[in-house]
Amino acid sequence: MLAAAAAAWTTSARAQKMPVIGYLCPESPDLFDSRLRAFHQGLREAGFVEGRNVAIEYQWANGQYARLPALAAELVARHVDVVVAPGGAPVALAAKATGTASTIIFEMGGDPVQLGVVDSLPRPGGNITGVSSLSVDVSPKRLELMHELLPTATRLAVVANPTSPTASSQLQKLRSAAETLGVQLRILNASKEEEFESVFAAVASEAANGLVFTSDPYFAFRSRRLADLAIKYGLPAITQTRDFPIAGGLMSYGGDFVQSHRRAGMYAGRVLKGEKPADLPVQLVTKVELVINLKTAKLLGREFSPSVISGADEVIE
Amino acid sequence: MIVRDRFRGLFPKYFLALFMAVAIPLAINGGIEAWFGYRDQRARLDQLLGVQASSAAAEIHNFIFDITTQLGWLVQQPWTDEPDEQRRTDAQRLLRQAPAIASLTLVDNKGHERLYVSRLGLNRIESRADRATNPALVGARASRVWFSDVSYNRGSEPYLTVATVGNRPAAGAVIAEVNLKLIWDVISAIKVGQTGIAFVLDQPGRLIAHPDISLVLRGAEASTSQPFRSLREAIGPGVGFATSQDARGRMVAASAAAVAGPDWTVVVEQPIAEAYAPIYAALWRTAALLAVSTVFAGLLAYALAHRMTEPIKLLEEGTERIGAGSFEHRISIQTGDEFQRLADSFNRMAGELALAQQHQERIAKLKRFLAPQVADLVDRAGDDSVLDGRRTDVVVVFCDLRGFTAFSAGVTPEEVMGVLSDYYAVLGRVIAQFEATLISFSGDGLMVLVNAPVPVEQPALRAVDLAIEMQKRVQKLIAGWHARGYQVGFGVGLAGGPATVGRIGYEDRLDYTAIGSVVNLAARLCASAADREILVDADVAASVRDRRSVRDLGNRQIKGFDEAIPVFGISYDAH
Incomplete structure (x- = not known):
């Protein structure tokens, strides 16, 4: 009897297998490594460790954002318990578009209310909630920082990704900020890596000599390439992620991705524990960081004002 | 059985009494301890939570106070009309150091905004916008440090506005938006x-x-x-x-x-379960202690009750056995207290009872051959050493019926036994009366000893008086017998002198007897005595000569004696 009960327990334990997280990633594992580690850390803080008490199914778009809806549908079809959609608004929107009944936890830089992903921050509604890193909101600050570095410049270049859902709202804010700052904007588009060089070449050949990148995951994950091009063309540029100055770019201003991905992991854990997404307000990242690279500034023959240096969270020398 | 039942009842009584004596004070003590423990624990919890609350409040206060202190650094220097680059640097540095601050607004003494720096919005430098009516500025000017009500950014993140002024109006004021999420x-x-x-x-x-x-x-x-x-x-x-x-x-x-x-x-x-955990633990501890104590009290009471009733049971059994006649039984109680003393006295009593019984048995034996008075005497002396063998002067009296053998051959056994029965009844009374010792019967003959085992005064006189009384009584009987045609007579012989006296025989058949020539002499004198005759030897005759009438009958040849022996007759009045 006891043996039968034990056997039944074992089979039921096997049948009651680990919960599964579906992880929809817009990039390759290599590029996403630092974000994934932050996600795992958050998951661990909520009490889950991959392979021990939770399984994770990954879908990698490898930079081909157009594939995201198909990959999301594939993930949903596997009946995962939670869909995690990190790395930007396109991913969250693709996941939401599947109409899955599973909970979706997003991680993005944009405003999820404005994008129509959630109803409100405290009451997201539906089966979706997550973390916003505020990177999209601070695009005008990037223009301001560039203006401060180049106070005499009357024209600054802005690079946008036309395929990004937040592109138009960011450009609108940037135009408004440019008006306040008294500069003109030269808006350039790039949605593929091959288009980057032409953007830099165009700016280098024109009067506009500072590049402000809008918040966009596609740009963020290609910081090294952008930094190389900035050095090559001797152009001061600013992006949203610290990866850029670390790779040799001039500076970055944006939400702390470690914090946002970690919190997404914590939320995924809480949902696995049975909490309803409707009860989990959308979290905004508290840390927006400024990272500057003095080495690059020297290389470019530019100088940061003391107030910028003292306000920087990290200074690379 | 009734007694046993009562004793069975004693154990539960003792047990209950002893158990209560231990358990009740323990229970009362436990209860009191639990009550005071509960009160103490509650007081401790109250204190603990109070301290925790104060300490938590202090930490929250420190969080806010740290921010206001840091804001204070921005209102140290008086404003001039020139843009203050240094203050801008300080403000940027403060934003970096205090992550909770979302934005800073610096206002000069005229109430004009000189600097606005923000994490999210665009900075404003020297906008000179009039902030004089800003409630934060008004509040800070009134109370040096001012806190707004909490507001919720986009209905979600709680924000607090903190404003503070310098120690002089020229230093202006600073207004900070603080993200309370931090x-x-x-x-x-x-x-x-x-x-x-x-x-x-x-x-x-x-x-x-x-x-x-x-x-x-x-x-x-x-x-x-x-x-x-x-x-x-x-x-x-x-x-x-x-x-x-x-x-x-x-x-x-x-x-x-x-x-x-x-x-x-x-x-x-x-x-509450956690807060009261020490209280519950203390109560459990008390309860467990009480339970253990109760068990201990029970064991103690059982042992004590057993110790008290067990000797009583032993005593009860012992007395029953002694009562049933087992005088050799001894009650073994080694408690070293009153019970042992009681058992010892029971044992002594049993010993004495055994002795008394032995004594009784001896007396009963003595009575068989001693006159009741003599037997009682021996009894009173409490010592039968008088029966021990010794040599002493005695008077031996023999008597028998003359012509009895011929008579007994001619009549029925019933008549023989009837005659003997009357005869011995008379003699028995006389022997008893004179406190003489009956030694033996043999048919119609009888041997009586005087002065042994109990010495008497003037044994010869007593023996002679005994013999006279015998003759008198028996002759009365003979008179009756003659009337019935029975031709029998009665003669008595006495002799005095030393003889060996003592008990002879074996275990259950012990007799007291005298051995010596005086016995033979008395027997022979009896044999030679005719009816109505009392023959005595010279010793006896000499002893009673003055007080009784003694006739010298001259020397007679007596069987068993080589020489003729002087024989005397005692005269007696037949009536």
């Missing part, structure tokens, strides 16, 4: 016991800080804050902690403390 670092680090938490409510009762950030992000909603507000109301302004339900519906012990400055309240709560 109190999370402070509040989540506060642990109350194992699972207890702390949270912060603003003056109207909205949730500002809680270890679960998702609750704080909905703090603006009445439904979110309501349970927390209820808990604060349950605690009230009074001293001491309150027990109430928390937001998750679990019972908690909670205490509150005010945060100086922004007029907030910090509430610390601990699940």
